[in-house]
Amino acid sequence: MFALRALLSLLTLQAGFCATLQGRAVDFFNPTAGGGSMLDNAGSGGGEPLNVIISGLSSPDVLTDDGIVNFARAIGFSTECFGVHLGDPQSANLGDGDGWVNQTIELREDYGDADAGTCLESLVGGNHFRVYRQNGPTANSGALFLAVSQEENVSQGHTIAPDGYGIGRDRLVSSAIGKTSFGGVSYTTSAKNLTGLLAPGSNGINHGIATDGITTLLTVTIN
Ligand SMILES: *[C@@H]1O[C@H](CO)[C@@H](O)[C@H](O)[C@H]1NC(C)=O
Numbered sequence: 001m002f003a004l005r006a007l008l009s010l011l012t013l014q015a016g017f018c019a020t021l022q023g024r025a026v027d028f029f030n031p032t033a034g035g036g037s038m039l040d041n042a043g044s045g046g047g048e049p050l051n052v053i054i055s056g057l058s059s060p061d062v063l064t065d066d067g068i069v070n071f072a073r074a075i076g077f078s079t080e081c082f083g084v085h086l087g088d089p090q091s092a093n094l095g096d097g098d099g100w101v102n103q104t105i106e107l108r109e110d111y112g113d114a115d116a117g118t119c120l121e122s123l124v125g126g127n128h129f130r131v132y133r134q135n136g137p138t139a140n141s142g143a144l145f146l147a148v149s150q151e152e153n154v155s156q157g158h159t160i161a162p163d164g165y166g167i168g169r170d171r172l173v174s175s176a177i178g179k180t181s182f183g184g185v186s187y188t189t190s191a192k193n194l195t196g197l198l199a200p201g202s203n204g205i206n207h208g209i210a211t212d213g214i215t216t217l218l219t220v221t222i223n
């Protein structure tokens with residue numbers, strides 16, 4: 001009886017341990033530790049910095065495809081203009097054992113109209129981000145890594161604005177922090193700046209745009 005109970009509690013402990021490894025008990029795992037990169041592959045020889053991370057400790061419903069779209073709407077973004085992709089998808093290796101994986105989704109600033117606003121963004125430029133999920137077998141944090149950038153308008157050929165990565169990140173973060181809501185879901189979001197994940201400067205960065213090397217960690221809780 002005692003042995004059985006000991007065995008049972010050992011099994012329970014192990015299940016708890018596995019849940020800790022698999023079940024979003026960390027903010028994120030550093031991609032470079034698993035052979036990945038904090039720069040995505042923009043297909044041009046360079047990459048966009050993964051400058052915002054939505055923590056794996058966020059409410060699990062925020063970290064799903066539908067969940068991130070709803071949160072994005074709460075902070076002024078929407079899915080792309082009627083599903084039309086304006087460029088090739090980019091890919092990232094988050095060091096989670098899945099290798100290079102295409103972006104899950106791309107969201108654009110919606111200019112106050114969640115349906116038609118993104119079409120406006122396509123014409124006038126604005127903020128946008130790509131989403132990559134860290135959920136491979138060796139680093140399953142569930143965290144979302146975002147490549148955020150501010151684009152110039154279409155007359156500028158949709159290039160990234162000067163300092164577009166820093167501006168894009170800071171604009172997204174300032175609209176996210178505090179209390180927001182969309183579609184009947186309300187969020188409380190806190191932010192923390194992390195250094196040491198991305199190198200400051202322009203080495204390897206798409207379009208050679210220098211950055212300050214900061215990645216902002218957001219923890220998003222559904223109230
Ligand atoms: C990524 O997207 C490109 C372009 O749509 C496609 O050709 C490629 O097969 C995709 N890669 C993966 C791993 O899904």
Ligand SMILES: *[C@@H]1O[C@H](CO)[C@@H](O)[C@H](O)[C@H]1NC(C)=O
Pocket residue numbers: 123124152153154155156
């Ligand atoms: C597009 O950008 C150019 C250069 O920054 C600017 O002169 C022009 O007014 C912008 N057009 C729109 C529609 O925002």
Ligand SMILES: *[C@@H]1O[C@H](CO)[C@@H](O)[C@H](O)[C@H]1NC(C)=O
Pocket residue numbers: 170191192193214216
């Ligand atoms: C993070 O760094 C940016 C750029 O220096 C700054 O504007 C922002 O206020 C910082 N955010 C936090 C939460 O410290």
